Amino acid sequence: MQDHDSSQPSAPDGPHHACVSRGYWRRNLRRIAVLLAAWLLLTIAPALLTNWLSFGFIGWPFSFWLAAYGAPLAYLIIVAAYAWLMSRADRRGRDR
Amino acid sequence: MPPPQAPGPINQRLGRVYTLYTVGFCLLVLLLALAEMAGLARTWIGYVFLFVTVGLYAGIGILCRTSDPVEYYVAGRRVPAFYNGMATAADWMSVASFIGVAGTLYLTGYGGLAYVMGWTGGYVLVALLLAPYLRKFGQYTIPDFLGVRYGGNVPRLAGVACAVLCSFTYLVAQIYGVGIITTRLTGIPFELGIFVALGGMLVCSFLGGMRAVTWTQVGQYIILVIAYLAPVVWLSVKDTGSPIAQLSAGSVLRQVSAKELQLRDDPAEQAVRRLWHGQAQEMTRRLDALPQSWAQEKENLRARLAERVAADAPMVEVRTLERELADFPPDPEAARAAWAKARQVYEARGSPPVPHAQPFPAGSETEQRNMRVNFLALVLCLMLGTAGMPHILTRSYTTASVGEARKSVFWALLFILLLYFTAPALALLVKYEVYTQLVGSSYASLPAWVHAWGAVDPNLMNVVDINHDGIVQLSEIGIGADVVVLAMPEIGGLPYVMSGLVAAGALAAALSTADGLLLTLSNSISHDTWYRVVAPRTPAGRRVIVSKVLLLLVAFAAAWVAARKPADILIMVSAAFSFAASSFFPALVMGVFWKRANKWGATLGMAVGLAVTFAYMAHADPWLREWVFNVPRTQAVDLWWGIQPICAGLFGAPAAFLTIVVVSLLTPRPDAATEALVDYLREPGQ
Numbered sequence: 001m002q003d004h005d006s007s008q009p010s011a012p013d014g015p016h017h018a019c020v021s022r023g024y025w026r027r028n029l030r031r032i033a034v035l036l037a038a039w040l041l042l043t044i045a046p047a048l049l050t051n052w053l054s055f056g057f058i059g060w061p062f063s064f065w066l067a068a069y070g071a072p073l074a075y076l077i078i079v080a081a082y083a084w085l086m087s088r089a090d091r092r093g094r095d096r
Numbered sequence: 097m098p099p100p101q102a103p104g105p106i107n108q109r110l111g112r113v114y115t116l117y118t119v120g121f122c123l124l125v126l127l128l129a130l131a132e133m134a135g136l137a138r139t140w141i142g143y144v145f146l147f148v149t150v151g152l153y154a155g156i157g158i159l160c161r162t163s164d165p166v167e168y169y170v171a172g173r174r175v176p177a178f179y180n181g182m183a184t185a186a187d188w189m190s191v192a193s194f195i196g197v198a199g200t201l202y203l204t205g206y207g208g209l210a211y212v213m214g215w216t217g218g219y220v221l222v223a224l225l226l227a228p229y230l231r232k233f234g235q236y237t238i239p240d241f242l243g244v245r246y247g248g249n250v251p252r253l254a255g256v257a258c259a260v261l262c263s264f265t266y267l268v269a270q271i272y273g274v275g276i277i278t279t280r281l282t283g284i285p286f287e288l289g290i291f292v293a294l295g296g297m298l299v300c301s302f303l304g305g306m307r308a309v310t311w312t313q314v315g316q317y318i319i320l321v322i323a324y325l326a327p328v329v330w331l332s333v334k335d336t337g338s339p340i341a342q343l344s345a346g347s348v349l350r351q352v353s354a355k356e357l358q359l360r361d362d363p364a365e366q367a368v369r370r371l372w373h374g375q376a377q378e379m380t381r382r383l384d385a386l387p388q389s390w391a392q393e394k395e396n397l398r399a400r401l402a403e404r405v406a407a408d409a410p411m412v413e414v415r416t417l418e419r420e421l422a423d424f425p426p427d428p429e430a431a432r433a434a435w436a437k438a439r440q441v442y443e444a445r446g447s448p449p450v451p452h453a454q455p456f457p458a459g460s461e462t463e464q465r466n467m468r469v470n471f472l473a474l475v476l477c478l479m480l481g482t483a484g485m486p487h488i489l490t491r492s493y494t495t496a497s498v499g500e501a502r503k504s505v506f507w508a509l510l511f512i513l514l515l516y517f518t519a520p521a522l523a524l525l526v527k528y529e530v531y532t533q534l535v536g537s538s539y540a541s542l543p544a545w546v547h548a549w550g551a552v553d554p555n556l557m558n559v560v561d562i563n564h565d566g567i568v569q570l571s572e573i574g575i576g577a578d579v580v581v582l583a584m585p586e587i588g589g590l591p592y593v594m595s596g597l598v599a600a601g602a603l604a605a606a607l608s609t610a611d612g613l614l615l616t617l618s619n620s621i622s623h624d625t626w627y628r629v630v631a632p633r634t635p636a637g638r639r640v641i642v643s644k645v646l647l648l649l650v651a652f653a654a655a656w657v658a659a660r661k662p663a664d665i666l667i668m669v670s671a672a673f674s675f676a677a678s679s680f681f682p683a684l685v686m687g688v689f690w691k692r693a694n695k696w697g698a699t700l701g702m703a704v705g706l707a708v709t710f711a712y713m714a715h716a717d718p719w720l721r722e723w724v725f726n727v728p729r730t731q732a733v734d735l736w737w738g739i740q741p742i743c744a745g746l747f748g749a750p751a752a753f754l755t756i757v758v759v760s761l762l763t764p765r766p767d768a769a770t771e772a773l774v775d776y777l778r779e780p781g782q
Contacts (some may be wrong), residue, residue: 021779028778032224039220043213043479047471050455059346061453067209068520069342072216076509079223085504086228086781090499093780 024093031085035078042071107176107259118318125322129593131383135573138592142282145600149319150296153312153607155299160308163640168305169236169619170493175310177500181507183310184491186317188215188482188512190266191273192669194320194605197516199577201523207467210474212516216509218248218482221507221681226483227492229688229777231501236493237616238680239624240488245687246695247770249629254699258679258706259486259620263613264654265668270610271658272605280552280582281599287659291544293607294655302644303613309611310494316604323601324581328518329524331588341521348524353453355531359570360448364563368571371562372446379439387428397421400657432728444617445571452527466738473743480749481673484681486620487612498781526580529587534559535570542568545586553690557583614654618647670742671713678705678748686756691774697760705752716741 046053046066053063060068121652128141162168193215201208233241239259245251263716269476271290278289300312332341336348359365382389401417425431451457456467493510495501534543539561549557558574582602585594622643627634634642679702686693688699716735721727739746 021775024780025778035220036222039217039224043217043475044211045471047455047468048474050468058343060349063455064206064209064349064453064520065346067206067213067455069517071213072513072516075217075220076506076513078220079502079509080507082224083499083506086502087499090780 098112099157124285141596145596154299156312157308161303167307171307171310175494177503181318181505183313184508185511188611190609191606195581198519199580202580206455214475214478218479219509221483227501230492246698256620262676265656266672267613270606273606313608316608320601320604323597327594345521345524368569369446376442390428390431477743477745480677484676489617619651620648674745677745678709694760694766696763697756701752701756704755705748708751709748712744713741
């Protein structure tokens with residue numbers, strides 16, 4: 001689709017096309033919403049619940065480990081999950 | 097553009113090249129280690145590291161030179177996800193990541209984890225909300241997206257203004273960092289260090305644009321990650337017997353926490369802290385008696401110097417007094433600022449050690465809540481800022497497809513985590529070394545690195561025997577955040593080649609980020625302002641030449657500012673994040689996810705976001721407030737809900753979102769072509 005010097009990418013159109021992509025977009029939004037909710041929870045919970053998370057975990061105090069390792073690791077999993085889900089959806093979208 | 101090659105061969109070829117590169121670099125380090133044992137001088141190790149790495153970067157730049165616009169602006173759009181992720185990681189990890197994160201963790205313990213969380217969590221927003229759509233859009237710059245999506249030159253120029261605002265201060269900070277590192281690595285003067293590094297950086301970005309910068313950044317990532325991990329693994333084996341510092345540092349944390357408790361109640365430590373408090377009170381007394389105290393103190397100092405000279409005191413003492421007199425504030429106003437700062441330093445040094453593992457250590461309930469709120473605010477602000485940094489977002493244009501853009505964010509985050517997962521362990525290992533080796537040792541046998549770093553800048557390292565007992569107390573050690581990583585090999589007693597390696601890694605981190613920023617800045621000005629607005633008929637070849645000329649101008653302007661050694665660079669860098677969070681992030685996200693968002697909404701949204709962010713900073717940061725409103729720095733600041741000025745984007749971003757919604761609804765909806773464009777962005781990617 002790259003036409004490097006046009007100021008606007010061409011947009012293929014058509015009723016059938018629009019219908020397929022509306023479903024694709026709705027499912028995409030749902031995935032984004034679920035994953036963003038997980039992201040928000042993982043961001044806020046470690047700092048809010050420090051009083052309940054002071055037990056030990058593989059040699060670290062859990063609250064410290066969660067902020068230093070747990071949450072960033074979970075972010076990586078979220079990004080990986082989204083990339084995987086969407087490339088599967090893209091394949092299906094193209095096949096249709 | 098040539099048709100995209102099959103992913104197999106290009107990946108294999110790149111894999112071979114970079115494996116050879118990595119092995120070659122490791123051999124160089126080994127060779128230098130052997131040479132050190134054979135008696136090679138330290139300065140030479142520094143020179144070899146400086147010139148070999150800068151030469152390597154310049155060499156890649158020369159190999160990748162180009163004047164084709166697609167190659168120059170977006171590296172031909174065929175960088176495989178793995179390598180694009182590596183380049184993004186190097187682009188992202190600046191001096192602040194390499195040096196600052198572990199240093200902040202060392203000084204503040206749990207509080208420093210806000211940076212680890214904020215700077216990694218932002219990538220979730222990049223992957224979910226921005227990268228795939230920018231790739232699908234497939235132009236050259238971020239203002240390009242704003243210009244096409246919102247229609248017209250006004251949003252495009254607003255984007256250019258935001259890009260310059262976010263990137264320039266950040267670029268100055270990188271170049272400043274390069275100056276500090278080269279000075280320490282080789283002993284050459286600060287200004288010369290800046291220009292040597294600038295040379296290496298320019299050869300690369302000037303000749304080959306994004307293409308050269310991408311492949312150089314991959315090389316720089318390899319060097320910076322080796323430089324960060326190698327000494328930590330070494331130190332971890334030495335102190336805990338296990339090479340995986342992330343696991344073994346848990347036990348170090350327990351020992352450090354036990355030592356902290358013991359040092360808190362140690363009588364000698366308490367006595368030292370009282371002495372610091374006494375000095376802080378002396379500063380309060382002087383501040384209260386201004387302006388008379390200024391003349392009085394100056395007179396006292398003169399009298400003492402004369403008395404010591406008459407008494408034929410040791411040369412060192414006389415020199416110290418002379419220097420003190422030379423550095424004495426020139427007028428009462430300067431004295432007010434200097435003494436207020438000194439009071440702050442003395443008070444900090446007079447307080448007991450911060451418990452490393454305890455979240456939000458504070459005396460009172462309110463103070464604890466305040467710390468918690470600020471921790472969360474900083475995390476969110478850094479995340480939104482990360483997702484709005486134009487030099488990172490541009491990297492989504494360089495991948496071969498939408499799917500690759502998503503995968504590239506995954507790789508980028510993985511490579512960033514390699515370093516960020518090491519930082520907490522590094523901080524703990526250094527703390528352990530300081531607590532066990534330095535604290536309680538004698539002043540007669542102070543290690544050489546204490547003096548060496550103290551000579552670079554007393555703010556970085558300052559150990560004074562304030563109670564004259566000849567023994568080092570923890571409260572007598574002043575360590576700046578910037579020195580923790582750079583001095584780590586020396587603190588841990590590793591050979592000098594490791595110090596050189598760490599400095600080379602820090603240099604790679606600074607140069608890679610500086611290159612990315614430089615391209616973003618010059619492309620915003622040349623491509624988005626010159627070509628799109630001023631002279632749209634410029635042929636492709638001429639456009640690249642204009643970009644290159646502007647790149648040189650921007651680089652020299654930034655180097656000139658950095659050579660002035662601007663004060664309070666930290667607030668400028670954190671300002672960059674807040675600005676990105678409150679301008680680009682809302683405008684880009686709304687552009688994809690809300691069809692109704694229009695030109696006026698986006699433009700005014702960015703303007704209001706920036707205005708609110710800047711207003712809060714100017715209101716709450718003493719240095720900026722003095723500069724803008726001319727209010728003396730010593731006057732107390734009035735914070736909104738206790739939020740620190742570093743998190744100003746937390747007010748700016750919602751203001752921008754709200755403005756976009758309200759103004760868009762009050763003005764006509766975007767035309768059909770724009771809606772078709774948004775539909776196109778939302779379709780399955782190829």
